Amino acid sequence: MLTERLETMSKQMDVEAEPTLRFCLRQDVGIEDFGARSLVILCDSLQLREINSQSRKLLALADGQRTLQDMALEVASECGPSASELLAHVTEALLQMEQQGIVRRIVKLISERPDNMNKTKYLVNPDVSFRPEDDDGAILFNADTDSLEVINPVAVEIWTFLAAPHTQAEVTAHLCEVCADVPREQVDQDVAEFIESLVKKGFIGVVEEPS
């Protein structure tokens, strides 16, 4: 089962990260600095992670306000490479720390459909645990609210795709590639209903554009 879990994470990691993503330190995490190295204490699972000074710097910048782009700009101002060159490294580091349970991405949970459906980017709630079972579908579980949702394989495809921020149109386009035999109008309608339903339940949130 652990293998399954890791495979799921890898699948989520494969997606192209969005430079407007924002991260913050998880609440159950503490940091002890020892010179050039730091220890991250994961209180919930009683684990330790050792990180280098570059990652420690990024953790200091991951305040939930700065985007990946902002962080790359700040790091670039202190060292040689340009922000565009650094962005990929910053993104990779944050995604790895997310996988290790050190940081979580910021998702705004809303209960209503956003005003501008076409431009809104959706993202899975990082507090929701995604539990695939065979090829039959998966269970989404939010321990904070004790809420549970059972989803079918198509919804699993949407869920994993929304590990990175995407608009409804992008989700539809992605699904049309996966389910080539289903009419686009039908896919679009199903995607809209699925997203609206999970947004209402707090399983999917929206990515706020930086002010």
Next chain:
Amino acid sequence: MDAVDTCDGLGEEIKSSPVLDLPPDVPALRMFYLYLSAGCNLHCRHCWITPTFVHGKPTEGECIDFDLLKAAVVEAKPMGLLAAKLTGGEPVLHPDFLRIADLLTEENLEITMETNATLIDQAMANHLCKNTKLSHIAVSLDSPNAQQHDLFRGKRGAFDDAVRGFGHLVSAGFRPQIIMSVDRENVERIEALIELAISLGAESVKFNPVMPSGRGAEIHSQGKALGFDELLELTHRIRGPLQDRYDIHLSSMVPPAMVTVRELLRYGSDGSGCNVRHILGILGTGEMALCGIGRNIPELCFGMLGKDSLREVWTAHPTLRRMRKDLAGPLPSVCGDCIHAVRCQTYCLAENYEATGRLVNVSPLCAEAELRGQFPSTRRISWGRKQPSE
């Protein structure tokens, strides 16, 4: 599914209706389980209620008194009462059966019923359909084979009488559910029973394993009951290939943690737990009880209609208060780490009590799964968290 499931508790609409007059820490009393008669005209070898065998008229004092029931309904309505299930023994044995159905209808309660159907004639079926709020009927039928059913039910002719009564209900306009109690002796006949159900005009078929309660305990001690593996295999067969094959709703009762994602997708929350927090049983003797289990376990009876205040029992009886407190959590054993616990509520509390002496405890099936290391890890809240030893 109907708004009210006759065997599993309450529909969403019932659960969410307003309560008028209760302390904030006391849940609404939404449904009566009315064990109208403590007697039954059959002598089923598996019955968990162990009713008195009745040949002719039921014994006085073993049928709920009409006036006391009427007073109980009046007292319970401000506490949120919206529905009643008529069961027994055999509910139709009650000498005031139709009068009671009319009373509950006048009080605007949704009515469901469990019956062996052997005593239902056309006039009764017509009256129930046209004049009452009876919306869901479950009829017991344990085999498509008359001889086997009669043996199960302890009375020759029970099969023919049940099928005749079922026909009257269908003619009147009902589409009853068939409930089959399953053990090792009739399990091979479930497909034939489904086909019979379709031919009779049933709406659905539900399969209940014989429980180790009442007379069912003997079936278990004789090794005739379904074991852990057999029960799960049967569940997956019913909810999978058999449901694929037959155009009639099939269901079986196991805790939600024991069913697959595919089955959860197909059945939703159907059969995922008992709404015991909102239900009060009233036995044929007039005793207020958790449910029919009070017939066999006196400490799960909380008072007597006519002597004790129903409101006092519902709001203050220590067993009910303890049960509510325990259900609020933390739940014991694997239930405390189960993502279904909020809905499942430890599943069947009567069964838990029989097995462990505690109402709020892990269900025997989940306990067995945990013991065997077969409790699905993805249903644990802690899934994905590494343990310190890893």
